[in-house]
Amino acid sequence: MPNEKKNIFSLTLQELEESLSKFHKFRAKQIYNWLYTKYEDNFDNMLNLPKELREYLKENFTTKLVDMVKFEESKDGSVKYLFRTKDNYTYESVFLKMKEDKYTLCLSSQIGCKVGCSFCLTAKGGFIRNLDSGEMVYQVFFIKKIQNIPSNKAVNIVYMGMGEPLDNLENTKKCIEILKDNNGLDISVRRQTISTSGLAPKIKKLGELNLGVQLAISLHAVDDELRTELMPINKAYNIESIINEIANFPIDNRKRVMFEYLMIDGLNDGLDSAKKLVALLNKIKAKVNLIYFNPHEGSKYKRPSKEKVESFREYLLKKGLLCTIRESKGLDISAACGQLREREKTL
Numbered sequence: 001m002p003n004e005k006k007n008i009f010s011l012t013l014q015e016l017e018e019s020l021s022k023f024h025k026f027r028a029k030q031i032y033n034w035l036y037t038k039y040e041d042n043f044d045n046m047l048n049l050p051k052e053l054r055e056y057l058k059e060n061f062t063t064k065l066v067d068m069v070k071f072e073e074s075k076d077g078s079v080k081y082l083f084r085t086k087d088n089y090t091y092e093s094v095f096l097k098m099k100e101d102k103y104t105l106c107l108s109s110q111i112g113c114k115v116g117c118s119f120c121l122t123a124k125g126g127f128i129r130n131l132d133s134g135e136m137v138y139q140v141f142f143i144k145k146i147q148n149i150p151s152n153k154a155v156n157i158v159y160m161g162m163g164e165p166l167d168n169l170e171n172t173k174k175c176i177e178i179l180k181d182n183n184g185l186d187i188s189v190r191r192q193t194i195s196t197s198g199l200a201p202k203i204k205k206l207g208e209l210n211l212g213v214q215l216a217i218s219l220h221a222v223d224d225e226l227r228t229e230l231m232p233i234n235k236a237y238n239i240e241s242i243i244n245e246i247a248n249f250p251i252d253n254r255k256r257v258m259f260e261y262l263m264i265d266g267l268n269d270g271l272d273s274a275k276k277l278v279a280l281l282n283k284i285k286a287k288v289n290l291i292y293f294n295p296h297e298g299s300k301y302k303r304p305s306k307e308k309v310e311s312f313r314e315y316l317l318k319k320g321l322l323c324t325i326r327e328s329k330g331l332d333i334s335a336a337c338g339q340l341r342e343r344e345k346t347l
């Protein structure tokens with residue numbers, strides 16, 4: 001059987017150098033440069049490489065293990081992409097156009113998810129498998145290329161698409177390393193945010209790795225009963241266990257841990273919840289991001305009023321807790337992650 005070709009997007013620079021040990025070491029940097037600053041994925045077009053190396057690359061490596069099969073564009077310029085893997089599974093990424101010409105790329109880390117949050121469409125399809133680091137990195141390569149984002153233009157990365165990144169920590173860690181390499185995409189760890197449902201032992205592990213990335217926690221509730229209803233994972237790792245881990249998490253002095261809080265009408269949008277939230281985050285360098293719940297077909301929860309969300313925010317600010325309300329980007333295409341994938345399945 002012929003050797004299986006390696007996905008070049010899954011290799012760190014050091015691994016690529018090692019794989020090309022019979023060539024000059026600087027050749028790996030040139031390849032990284034072609035891939036990640038010129039967005040060139042055809043080895044034949046990497047013209048400053050000797051022919052012998054280009055042939056070697058074609059025989060042993062591939063850039064074609066993932067295809068983009070569908071996209072949807074929002075009125076605000078955000079775009080959701082659906083990718084298909086070689087083993088015929090699909091996953092999504094979202095390109096978000098923020099204010100002042102800033103871009104955020106929301107990446108998936110798994111196909112499906114084990115966590116099972118009750119408000120999430122991805123959860124409904126169950127868990128299929130982890131994405132490998134190359135499948136994760138490809139999302140950034142592809143979106144930067146198709147959106148014509150110059151290589152020196154900084155983008156923000158959030159690991160907030162399909163899946164729980166801390167449940168796929170090894171590949172997520174490698175993806176972070178590949179994205180941050182200054183011979184390639186050069187995306188600083190400060191611009192990369194891992195968003196977790198709160199797997200307390202994995203938060204600890206992430207802290208020990210000390211990667212320097214930002215951390216966001218999907219908290220969504222201030223008492224365990226409601227949080228368990230919204231996120232059954234709370235039975236295993238309750239609010240207290242998460243807060244205890246965060247208190248020990250290494251944070252860049254200038255940064256804060258982001259607590260995502262999904263506001264649901266009549267359930268967690270009152271001032272009593274705001275008070276509890278302030279008390280809970282009392283000893284943590286925290287900021288809170290309030291998110292309007294957007295009901296999808298069949299959902300039993302409702303969107304809260306603007307007044308309620310704003311008075312919740314004002315209360316937090318008055319108590320000295322930084323708080324933002326999430327900009328509703330790509331609402332017309334992405335009320336929940338996993339939507340595009342769900343629709344593809346029904347075509």
Ligand code: SF4
Binds near residue numbers: 112122123161164197
């Ligand atoms: S919200 Fe995130 S963690 Fe929860 S089930 Fe969906 S993908 Fe998984």
